[in-house]
Amino acid sequence: MDNLLCTISDGIATITVNRPKALNALDTTTLRELNGLLDELGADDAVRVLIVTGAGEKAFVAGADIKELAALTPLQARHHAAFGQGVFDKLESLGKPSIAAINGFALGGGLELAMACTLRLASDNAKLALPEVTLGLIPGFGGTQRLSRIVGQGHALHAVLTGGMLDASRAAEIGLVNEVTTSEDLMEAAGALAKKLAGFSAATLRLAEETVRRGAEMGFDDALAFEAGQFGVAAATDDAKEGMAAFIEKRKPDFRGA
Numbered sequence: 001m002d003n004l005l006c007t008i009s010d011g012i013a014t015i016t017v018n019r020p021k022a023l024n025a026l027d028t029t030t031l032r033e034l035n036g037l038l039d040e041l042g043a044d045d046a047v048r049v050l051i052v053t054g055a056g057e058k059a060f061v062a063g064a065d066i067k068e069l070a071a072l073t074p075l076q077a078r079h080h081a082a083f084g085q086g087v088f089d090k091l092e093s094l095g096k097p098s099i100a101a102i103n104g105f106a107l108g109g110g111l112e113l114a115m116a117c118t119l120r121l122a123s124d125n126a127k128l129a130l131p132e133v134t135l136g137l138i139p140g141f142g143g144t145q146r147l148s149r150i151v152g153q154g155h156a157l158h159a160v161l162t163g164g165m166l167d168a169s170r171a172a173e174i175g176l177v178n179e180v181t182t183s184e185d186l187m188e189a190a191g192a193l194a195k196k197l198a199g200f201s202a203a204t205l206r207l208a209e210e211t212v213r214r215g216a217e218m219g220f221d222d223a224l225a226f227e228a229g230q231f232g233v234a235a236a237t238d239d240a241k242e243g244m245a246a247f248i249e250k251r252k253p254d255f256r257g258a
Helices: 028-043 066-070 074-092 109-116 143-151 153-162 168-173 186-198 202-215 220-235 238-248
Strands: 004-009 012-017 049-054 059-062 098-102 105-107 119-123 127-129 179-181
Touching (some): 049 109, 059 109
Parallel strands (some): 105 127
16 A cells, blocks of 8 residues: 555554655545555454554644645546545444544544544644635535534534634534543553453444444434344344353453454
8 A cells, every 4th residue: 555554463453544745635545545445454353443543743634635636527526525435434334443543633534534433532732624615615525424423513513614623622522532632642542442442342342333323313212222122132142141251250251253
């Protein structure tokens, strides 16, 4: 891969967008590489959790490649947006938890990438925004939809319509990021969280995440029925039997992911 780095250790895959001279902007090549990498990681049972971050100290991902966007026809722009949406949908629905370690600017497509991750940690110098309106555009990689689902329509409309920048503390206040750390501690905190998740049952995490996401799109009664069904599926797994037996026997469970 030209624009991505990936390391795997102890069941944790760390993906680094590696275009620091372009502030890790997402061009088509980077999106295609990410799409293929997600296929590989999704099929690798040894990978339990993903961490996504950006190279360097300035940016997580500072948006899409504007020079590339400026050359697109309207039809090409639509296809480009649909492709980016598909890549981020794949990340979101991979069935494996993902953690965005936001180490600087997360703008436009960069924030949309972070929002497609399961959880988000940010360094205290991080800046987050959907500034597309300042270019005469709107977010196109799922930002208008994911942001409102994460922080509510009021905060989402303000961010999308003004293009305003949020610092890490404000992003945490509205629920856009889950935790703020110092720049020096960010990757250690992301690693610790990933290690904790990797210690749980992969099957349980997959069911839990699916239940939260799909249930949010249903009416409350339907969501409760869906949750009960998912609970039944979880109870039928070997990991559930092992987890409950370990609790009763006062020992650490040995989850196998099934």
